[in-house]
Amino acid sequence: MEISHRDRGLSYGDGFFTTIKVENEALQLWPYHLQRLQQCQQALHFPELDEQALLEACQNAIKGCHLGVLKLLITRGEGGRGYALPEHIDLTVIVSKSEFPSHYAQWQAQGVSLSVSNVKLGHQPLLAGLKTLNRLEQVLIKEDALGLSGDDVVVLDLQDNVIECSASNIIIVKNGQLITPNLALCGIRGVYLSLLSDHHDIAVEAISMTDLMNADAVFMCNSLMGLVPVKSIDKKTFNLQTALELKTKIEISL
Structure with missing residues (x-):
């Protein structure tokens, strides 16, 4: 057309x-x-x-x-x-x-490694959570990621809160509790996160880099890739087997 x-x-x-x-x-x-x-x-x-x-x-x-x-x-x-x-x-x-995307099956089975993006998200509560056509921040994030190691990046906001990955939501697990970042000021609430929230108790909280690095497990998710375990963020490593077992428990109820 x-x-x-x-x-x-x-x-x-x-x-x-x-x-x-x-x-x-x-x-x-x-x-x-x-x-x-x-x-x-x-x-x-x-x-x-x-x-x-x-x-x-x-x-x-x-x-x-x-x-x-x-x-x-x-x-x-x-x-x-x-x-x-x-x-x-x-x-x-x-x-x-x-x-x-052919690599999503490998990501689900083997996990992903992440770096932290140098590009930070600005705050606009009127548009927060919405998937509008204004995606220039994500374009800059993807360009920045080319110079970093890892499969994808963690994206922070201007106050250094963890918000999302370049094209997916983040979920951390701490002491058995699923937690996802508060997206009241920026970020996109994904379809797959909405699905998970309808079947699991997922707390919405401000997540710092310290919280992220001290999590028992970390996942990223969207409607195409599903739930993908994170095996490392920069030099911090996570137990992939633990994440894969949690992934199975989370997905079995969907």
């Missing part, structure tokens, strides 16, 4: 998206993805979404797909010059499909 040069998603990042795992022509965790889209729609004052039309567009795009990734992106559509909302809003919906 052609996108107008006046589309507000292109001009201002005025939109949001979700990334969905596709298995055997089925949209995994669709109710959670739809809930995410609705939260963005309401927070950004978009018109109400046509849920059935979105579902049909996604289902048409994944016909014949055994394993893949579907991206559903929604913008506020075309607008005139300036930031003010257009009088008439005709949403732009873009559905695209890509191959499933």
Whole structure:
């Protein structure tokens, strides 16, 4: 499809998206993805979404797909010059499909090593938790990660609180309690974290680097990779076998 040069998603990042795992022509965790889209729609004052039309567009795009990734992106559509909302809003919906990352299975089985990103997240509570099109911080984080060791990075905020990884949430385990960072000021609340929270008692707390390094186990998660154990952060190592056993216990109830 052609996108107008006046589309507000292109001009201002005025939109949001979700990334969905596709298995055997089925949209995994669709109710959670739809809930995410609705939260963005309401927070950004978009018109109400046509849920059935979105579902049909996604289902048409994944016909014949055994394993893949579907991206559903929604913008506020075309607008005139300036930031003010257009009088008439005709949403732009873009559905695209890509191959499933081949390394995720290895990450789940063997764990990942992390470094700490030099790029820190700013605070904007109005957008915190939402997966908007404004992802320049993540672009800089990915670029910074190229110069660091490890498979991915831990990302902090301006107050040095642990927030997330480059494209996933963080969960730590301490004395049997699952804990995830407070995302009231920044970060994205992922679909898989929402799924886990519906089945497990996950505390939401401020997590410092000291808390992270002293955890009994650390995981990162998103809707594509699922739950992935962390085997090291910089020079700190974690017991991979313990993490794998915890991973099995956590996932068995999903």
